[in-house]
Amino acid sequence: QSSVTLFGVIDADVKYVKTGGLAVKKLDSSGLNTSRFGVRGTEDLGGGLKAGFWLESEINTDTGVAGAASGGAFWARRATVSLTGDFGEVRLGRNKTVSRLHLEDFDPTAFTGLGSVSAVYSNLGSGNGTSFGRADNLVSYSLPANLGGFYGGADVSAGEGTGTNKGQSVRLGYKAGPLHVSGAYASTSNAADTSKFKLTSIGGAYDFGIFRPSLSYTETKFQSRKQQIVTASVTAPLGQGQLWAAYTDAKANAAAETTVTGYTAIGDAKLFAAGYIYNLSKRTALYTTFSQLKNSGAARFAVAGAPAATANGLKSTGYDVGIRHSF
Amino acid sequence: QSSVTLFGVIDADVKYVKTGGLAVKKLDSSGLNTSRFGVRGTEDLGGGLKAGFWLESEINTDTGVAGAASGGAFWARRATVSLTGDFGEVRLGRNKTVSRLHLEDFDPTAFTGLGSVSAVYSNLGSGNGTSFGRADNLVSYSLPANLGGFYGGADVSAGEGTGTNKGQSVRLGYKAGPLHVSGAYASTSNAADTSKFKLTSIGGAYDFGIFRPSLSYTETKFQSRKQQIVTASVTAPLGQGQLWAAYTDAKANAAAETTVTGYTAIGDAKLFAAGYIYNLSKRTALYTTFSQLKNSGAARFAVAGAPAATANGLKSTGYDVGIRHSF
Amino acid sequence: QSSVTLFGVIDADVKYVKTGGLAVKKLDSSGLNTSRFGVRGTEDLGGGLKAGFWLESEINTDTGVAGAASGGAFWARRATVSLTGDFGEVRLGRNKTVSRLHLEDFDPTAFTGLGSVSAVYSNLGSGNGTSFGRADNLVSYSLPANLGGFYGGADVSAGEGTGTNKGQSVRLGYKAGPLHVSGAYASTSNAADTSKFKLTSIGGAYDFGIFRPSLSYTETKFQSRKQQIVTASVTAPLGQGQLWAAYTDAKANAAAETTVTGYTAIGDAKLFAAGYIYNLSKRTALYTTFSQLKNSGAARFAVAGAPAATANGLKSTGYDVGIRHSF
Structure with missing residues (x-):
């Protein structure tokens, strides 16, 4: 009677990363998809009602460490219970915010690995990253599936006495045939709960069959600081696989480029x-990635997994070859 | 040949808790049953002999943290191997003590959530809570099942060089038809292994069909300090569910009400x-709880999940609405 | 389509251990086999190619702690993804080194429990134990299975900027009919990456049916320090089980017996x-072990699980009785 599915991904890559003059060769984890281990299931309650649960834990294939990312909890990727019906879905627990789900839809890497667009996202000194990540104490609602292509959701995370946890995000999209458009808005409090980090983003993609271009624009704001991020990408089926490329341009405003006490300037x-x-099969793939990040002004961004920048304006690059196996 | 069962509970509630003037709204975990993930199995060895194992890990649905309660071990809820036969069952590993099993049988919440009777249990400065919780290094024995309603068990936890781990408990009960009575005794050492915390408890319940009243009396003692705890409760089937209520009166003696170096007085x-x-189904339920705790004298108890009391004699209350899904 | 196997071992023993005048009685874990919980699977990719993954986490049955050994990572025993074909197997992730696999083949305890030969292995002040343990960032290669009894493997672990992780090992063996011979070589860097710990080992065993003698010789070296370890052992089927005994003689050279800054002498x-x-069944066994370690010179070794030696030249002994259940 209990229908439980054990699932996961084990992904490992051999990687060369360099930031400025610092270079490292690595055996790393999660080059294409994040390595994970999970348990999930649904129960039909009758009358169109379904209960479900989802537990998901990150794995570092290179070291065996579990759940290190996203704050260190074992089930940090997801721990939810939900109720689905004609009204949509209500989900409780730790999970991705809907604004994060929007953002990764318009990054061919889905915010994972060397090429992840997340490398250039700054919290602008707000101390809060749930709007492009995951949140504790999340109550989220999703629209039902049968809205002729329209979909959407909203979530609120309870502060529980601290601004750090407090946030909300909404998303509305349309996906039908070759077309996909989506918009999201999120706001999260700083620790003192005195001001809010705000994110607004729109994205669109069209699948021409031989290739699928995608474009997104995201604006973030905290106090007087702002960042504007444009990502243009394309994916194309090629042989028994898929080719992809993405270009992202991130600009900080003058306030964000100014270091003040407690905030390190970005550029x-x-x-x-x-x-x-x-693709060796549906479940197993070999992959290779190239990524290059050019900083200017005070920027010290680095591609994921590369050494941290030790000076302003350095270049950060990476290559990898890896294997991803899902189960 | 390997018959392994994956099982668990995901439980989340929206909660309002208040102690004195401090109030918090929360998305919390384990309002009705403790959220958990486990693996268990048995093997028939022939001749009436069975081997079995049980691994169980707590989950905080709100944050994704695993195994936080009971000292932080991942499999802190249970990690045992056992042998069962005509002689009963011998079980080795971390587990609930039999005195804890006795106590939770006479609390409608089974020591879980806002209404848990455990909120008023003090260790009286002994530093040891295994007699109403779980213990490491446990060797436990249970009587066989076919004793005409009688059941019982005993356990010993090895000190391994420190008094903190050292304890034993016994339990004897009778459960047949509508009647259930049980008694338990436990003693655990303080860290220095110089004196013992002792717990004696009896409980009884009778199921009249339309409702089931239950009564228990527990006495704990450490050096000259004492606590006496009476719990009267009732559960009643109502519609597609169950109504329950419990009232607990906990009294501390004069010695327990006196603060001395290294011990904070209780009241x-x-x-x-x-x-x-x-019940939406056997596995899925919606629930709501109300709980109110009134302290007097030096008492600073709080309902589970509420802010800690900042002064003597405050009131602590809580409400929640939640969902529990088991698999 | 996803063929995932949940597997594990729960092993607990009642143990008495003593080093010098310090004695402890314990309920302990992993007396015969290390308690563990794992998930593994393979996928047939066609053309003789297979993908596979393996996750394995240690369990302390006595406390419920997971993954404590081998550095503390949850999946510290193994987290790998692999590709197998006519060419052999390439495996990426955290895993045992091939030199460790060689060593445990010639210890009847497979480096586990009271009698583990690992008790007398020193890292000679190199700070590195992956050559007789497990390593992060491991890329390993195994020869294919069909070489007429010959087998072998090699591995490299990436330093990723620190000598602590850096190492390699190779192994070549022959196992056919009653005969088994194997040789291994490993070298690992110290943290500063200025000198190498080196291990050379050969072993052989012959199965006469009524008993199987085994002999191994291992030499380790770090700077001017050396250790020579000879293990002679025998296993014999007896009734519904197996009897085993092992004798190990470990000698340190004069340099290893001299304490210098940052290095404590061994003997x-x-x-x-x-x-x-x-064996109660294929999966479940009862066992008993006796182990005695005699130190001379500056040696302060102790049998696994016994109190650390507080003076040179003490004797360390242990007895246990336990149960192991695999699933």
Whole structure:
């Protein structure tokens, strides 16, 4: 009677990363998809009602460490219970925010690995990253599935006495045939709960069959600081696999470029990443990625997994070859 | 040949808790049953002999943290291997003590959530809570099942060089038809292994069909300090669910009400809790709970999940609405 | 389509251990086999190619703690993804080194429990134990299975900027009919990456049916320090089980017996261990072990799980009785 599914991904890559003069060769984890281990299930309650649960834990294949990312909890990727019906879905627990779900839809890497667009996202000193990540104490609602292509959701995370946890996000999208458009808005409090980090983003993609271009624009704001991030990308089926490339241009405003007590200035950055995924089967793929990030002004961004920048305006690059196996 | 069962509970509630003037709204975990993930199995060895194992890990649905309670071990709820036969069962590993099993049988919440009677249990400065919780290094024995309603068990936990781990408990009960009576005795050492915390408890319940009243009396003692705890409760089937209410009166003796170096005085407390569980299916339920705890004298108890009391004699209350899904 | 196997071992023993005048009685874990919980699977990719993954986490049955050994990562025993074909197997992730696999093949305890030969292995001040343990960032290669009894493997672990992780090992063996011979070589860097710990080992065993003698010789070296370890052992089927005994003689050279800044001198040691494993079924066994370690010179070794030696040249002994259940 209990229908439980054990699922996961084990992904490992051999990686070369360099920021400025610092270079490292690595065996790393999660080059294409984040390595994970999970348990999930649904129960039909009758009358169109369903209960479900989802537990998901990150794995670092290179070291065996579990749940290190996203704050260190074992089930940090997801721990939810939900009720689904004609009204949509209500989900409780730790989970991705809907604004994060929007953002990763318009990054060919889905915010994962060397080419992840997340490399150039700054919290602008707000101390809060749930709007492009995951949140504790989340109550989220999703629209039902049968709205002729329209979909959407909203979530609120309870502060429980601290601004750090407090936030909300909404998303509305349309996906039908070759077309996909989506918009999201999120706001999260700083620890003192005195001001809010705000994120507004729109994205669109069209699948021409031989290739699928995608474009997104995101604006973030905290007090007087602002960041504007444009990502243009394309994916194309090629042989038994998929080719992809993405270009991101991130600009900081003058306030964001100014260091003040408790805040380290950021600058502008341009990120170019490309890769090829070769499918050995539906579950197993070999892949390769190239990524290059150029900082200007006070920017010290680095591609994921690369050494931290030790000076302003350095270049950060990476290559990898890896294997991803899902179960 | 390997018959392994994956099982668990995901439980989340929206909660309002208040102690004195401090109030918090929360998305919390484990309002009705403790959220958990486990693996268990048995093997038939022939001749009436069975081997079995049980691994169980707590989950905080709100944050994704695993195994936080009971000292932080991942499999802190249970990690045992056992052998069962005509002689009964011998079980080795971390587990609930039999005195804890006795106590939770006479609390409608089974020591879980807002209404848990455990809120008023003090260790009286002994530093040891295994007699109403779980213990490491446990060797436990249970009587066989076919004793005409009689059941019982005993356990010993090895000190391994420190008094903190050292303890033993016994339990004897009778459960047949509508009647259930049980008695338990436990003793655990303080860290220095110089004196013992002792717990004696009896409980009884009778199921009249339309309702089931239950009564228990527990006495704890450490050096000259004493606590006496009476719990009267009732559960009643109502519609597609169950109504329950419990009233607990905890009294401390004069010695327990006196602060000395290394011990913070406790006082008297009265706890009233009630709730309704609405079953959507055998595995999934919606529930609501109300709980109120009144401290007097030096008492600073609080209902589970509420802010800690900042002064003597405050009132602590809580409400919640939640969902529990088991798999 | 996803063929995932949940597997594990729960092993607990009642143990008495003593080093010098310090004695402890314990309920302990992993007396015969290390308690563990794992998930693994393979996928047939066609053309003789297979993908596979393996996740394995240690369990302390006595406390419920997961993954404590081998550095503390949850999946510290193993987290790998692999590709197998006519060419052999390439495996990426955290895993045992091939030199460790060689060593445990010639210890009847497979480096586990009271009698483990690992008790007398020193890292000679190199700070590195991956050559007789497990390593992060491991890329390993195994020869294919069909080489007429010959087998072998090699691995490299990436330093990723620190000598602590850096190492490699190779192994070549022959196993056919009653004969088994194997040789291994490993080298690992110290933290500063200025010198290498080196291990060379050969072993052989022959199965006469009524008993199987085994002999191994291992030499380790770090700077001017050396250790020579000879293990002679025998296993014999007896009734519904297996009897085993092992004798190990470990000698340190003069440099290893000299304490210098940052290095504590070791000395010579003789370890005798014996045990009986009684199989209740293929999956479940009762067992008993006796182990005695005699230190001489500056040696302060102790049998696994015994109190650390507080002076040079003490004797360390242990007895246990336990149960192991696999699933």
